[in-house]
Amino acid sequence: MNPTTVAASPAMDNLERQVRASFNRSGNDRLRMLLQSFTAHLHAFLRENDVTIEEWYAGVDFLTRTGWTCSETRQEFVLLSDVLGASMLVEVLAEARGERGGATERTVLGPFHMTTSPERELGSSIAGAGGERLLVYGRVSDTTGAAVPSATIDVWQADGEGYYDVQLPDVVPPGSGRGLFTTNSAGWFYFETVVPAPYPIPSDGPVGELLAAASRPVYRPAHIHFQVSAAGCREVTTHIFLADSPHLDSDAVFAVRPSLIRQRQTLDGDHGDLAGLVVDPGGPPVPSIAEVLRVDLVLAPDADATSWRST
Numbered sequence: 647m648n649p650t651t652v653a654a655s656p657a658m659d660n661l662e663r664q665v666r667a668s669f670n671r672s673g674n675d676r677l678r679m680l681l682q683s684f685t686a687h688l689h690a691f692l693r694e695n696d697v698t699i700e701e702w703y704a705g706v707d708f709l710t711r712t713g714w715t716c717s718e719t720r721q722e723f724v725l726l727s728d729v730l731g732a733s734m735l736v737e738v739l740a741e742a743r744g745e746r747g748g749a750t751e752r753t754v755l756g757p758f759h760m761t762t763s764p765e766r767e768l769g770s771s772i773a774g775a776g777g778e779r780l781l782v783y784g785r786v787s788d789t790t791g792a793a794v795p796s797a798t799i800d801v802w803q804a805d806g807e808g809y810y811d812v813q814l815p816d817v818v819p820p821g822s823g824r825g826l827f828t829t830n831s832a833g834w835f836y837f838e839t840v841v842p843a844p845y846p847i848p849s850d851g852p853v854g855e856l857l858a859a860a861s862r863p864v865y866r867p868a869h870i871h872f873q874v875s876a877a878g879c880r881e882v883t884t885h886i887f888l889a890d891s892p893h894l895d896s897d898a899v900f901a902v903r904p905s906l907i908r909q910r911q912t913l914d915g916d917h918g919d920l921a922g923l924v925v926d927p928g929g930p931p932v933p934s935i936a937e938v939l940r941v942d943l944v945l946a947p948d949a950d951a952t953s954w955r956s957t
Contacts (some may be wrong), residue, residue, distance in 0.1 A: 908941060
């Protein structure tokens with residue numbers, strides 16, 4: 647037992663029972679269960695740590711300021727969820743509900759998926775000026791290995807300095823570092839970008855104050871976000887991390903999974919081997935860039951949806 651735990655009294659037990667019972671009128675069984683469980687855990691936390699009035703209202707103030715910090719282009723509450731490991735746990739729970747069967751592992755959405763990515767043609771660039779150019783390509787397949795044509799791939803990333811477009815709205819054009827692509831008939835996708843830089847999570851708000859008070863690291867390793875969906879498949883939200891990036895072992899949001907780390911390569915000579923990515927008549931060419939990163943993505947079947955094979 648925590649040495650600061652206050653022994654439960656009849657008044658404490660009665661209060662918790664009253665609060666839990668107040669949710670009994672809900673006609674939503676799942677909502678009722680969640681609220682009653684949350685109440686029990688919250689009251690237990692307060693008792694176990696003998697939380698003072700001053701500490702409680704400091705927490706209320708923290709959450710209030712977290713809400714005030716949110717805007718159309720900033721989600722401080724998502725960031726708070728991320729740094730507490732809650733976002734990652736929810737992703738792992740979602741993964742555990744179904745048979746993953748070799749599908750790409752999930753990770754957090756993150757706080758920067760705040761604007762709609764522009765639709766782009768295969769082979770086009772999502773990057774603005776500057777930075778080391780990088781060709782990203784890969785294949786979307788299902789867990790049997792069959793290619794998934796017409797899959798939608800939403801991509802977003804930081805630039806070569808570690809900034810997302812929404813962080814520098816007066817400097818970076820909207821949509822930079824973002825793209826919405828559709829795989830070709832063989833499941834291939836390819837696009838041009840820049841090598842993303844590691845970056846510190848936003849530290850000028852309440853979440854930054856929390857990490858500073860706890861002496862926690864604030865950096866995220868270099869990564870590219872992917873959200874992939876297709877008819878008949880479960881959507882997957884994930885990152886691909888660059889193997890040569892620092893901070894892989896100290897990600898501020900606990901999102902690194904070994905299966906999501908990739909090594910980029912340098913191609914010598916022409917890109918003849920990549921010409922096979924263009925399988926459709928009139929398909930856009932593959933950009934000729936020396937630095938390449940292969941990202942293959944595997945989707946699990948969704949038993950409740952119409953299969954892409956029948957569309």
